[in-house]
Amino acid sequence: MASLLRSLRRRILTPNVSETKLSTRGFHVKDSQSRELLETVGEMFLTGFAYAAEARTPADAVERLEMLPLRFRGFAYEGAGMGFAILDAMPFSGGRKVADFLADPQGQNQTDLIYVGVGWAMARLPKFLWSKIHAPDPLLKWLALDGYGFHQAYFHTDKYVRGQYQDPAFPWPAGSPRGYANRVIDQGIGRAMWFVGGTDVDVVADLIETFPEHRRGDLFAGSGLAATYACGVEEGELRRFRERAGQYRPQLAQGSAFAAEARFRPGLVVPSTELATSVFCGATAEQAAMVCYETIPDQPDQGDVPAYEVWRTRIADQLVTLGGVSP
Template sequence: MKLKLSILAKATLGLAAEKFPELAAQRVGSHPDMDQTWASFEPVARTLVDSFYLSLDLADHDQLAAAMDRQPAEVRGIAYEGAGMGLMLRDRLFPWRSDLSRFSYGPGLPYRCLIHIGAGLVLARLPGDPMKFIDAQDPLMRYFVADGYGFFDGFFRWADAVTRHFRPRQLTGYAANAYDQGVGRSLWFSCGAHVGRIRDTLSGFPASRQPDLWSGVGLACAYAAGVLDRDAIQELVDAAGPWAAQMATGVAVAAVFRAQSGLSAAPHTDLASEVLWWADARQVAARTAALLPMIAASPAAPDAGTYPRWREAVALQWQQSIVAGTGPGRNRS
């Protein structure tokens, strides 16, 4: 009988969702609120890991997409992220198949951003120069790979990525910024979605890295659940301070992820969108997506420059709404 790849992966990688809250407690210590928060994170972690192992064994892409689509709407995007992990590993084992590309531009097309984030989670574990793979991707997708790479380091290599503020020297250009966005996203989980712990952890990083780190926090806040408290999200915005526009950008990207998949926004995506943008997630996604064609058509943003300039435009839109008095504020009536 043929040995399943998932069995080999479980034996060599030891990736298990039940270990995640233990890892988080090792990072920031044991706190009374962590158990409750991680109970809300558990479906996310379990879906990611289960989908990873399933994608290693299910070679038929249509069948894989059907399995992902059977997941509850709230975690379906996470399932596709896990599939991206498995397909990335399959490509390293069987490079002639090109599973990641064929799936993300085939049955997985609506979730291609999340699939590439999943690929980055595995890229962080693989030998060689990560930029060789990142630069070979679509100019928009490559930075989601770097984001996934950063998430892996932030969560699983905490001592280096967070305590020592180490960032891989191989990551060049905007890939280094996207890496920090992934590290920031990981802190949402490691810190148990606790505003004070997130703020204190981020305060030790150099100021030059803060915007991207806070952007990652914003994306996780809006996409990954954990908080359904308007005051807590507002407190997080206040903690971001001068980098609130970048946090708002992360929230907007999360709204786009929801819209790309054709799913109704989750309650926490809507709530984060309302607090940061004074609009529901669908409205935020529409505004944010409308900026991309204009940026892509600009001669000032060829290829690799499109994604960072798009994010800059989103942040500027948020800042202009504040100046105009049409954006979020504590005294809205």
């Protein structure tokens, strides 16, 4: 009976896979290969969500997640993070699923993606339930807003991408510096633009350039992360995107390094990761990941500059210092 109820829960909660089709979303289609890649990413995200919705425990979901292809496994962990966060917000849930998922040995290697998935859940939950969101790490909690921004740009493209909407009083996390949440949300919007633009680097760059200049660095950072983690382009296209980034190349490289770290830690680096970091960062995926590890701030937020932003700036500066990135 319990397994039947979990199966029913999965069917009720899991979005229809048609929602990930580029034709449904109205996104640009560069070619059939890119469309297949981006739609497979969406399918793997929903696979992870379904595993979480049906799992008796997070460990049960992890067992199934670890059987998925290396290239797409992280997206499934992201979907599972969303699924467990939704379950935590439900009545009588106990609210421990995300915590247990993060504590799992494999989950610890996918912390970044799980936090991003939690942000997807925030986008689907009413704000009065945000108090149930489990994002305890003071540094990585900001990744939830990256996930929130991706969701909003992916599902509400006219409002967040073409309309360039920002909430002037975004309420989470409590006590954060005024306006900084929107910067991290922009990083998620930039990541979604890689999907909205169908991996066509000129379409993506054109979209970013419609935004005010003060938002473009964060948008390029998000797109650089997506171009490195999901990829879908050849070396010449990556170089073209780097050229289009112009003065925002350090931010593009920082996003790429974040993606390299998210793939390196769980052992999911693929050739497209190496190609992207070589172009954007002038480094191997491992070297870019090491820059992320070596620049983690050892101090909490100070004043109006969150430690997360200190970290991002250090990564960009370090990549410039290494000589692989021209400012």
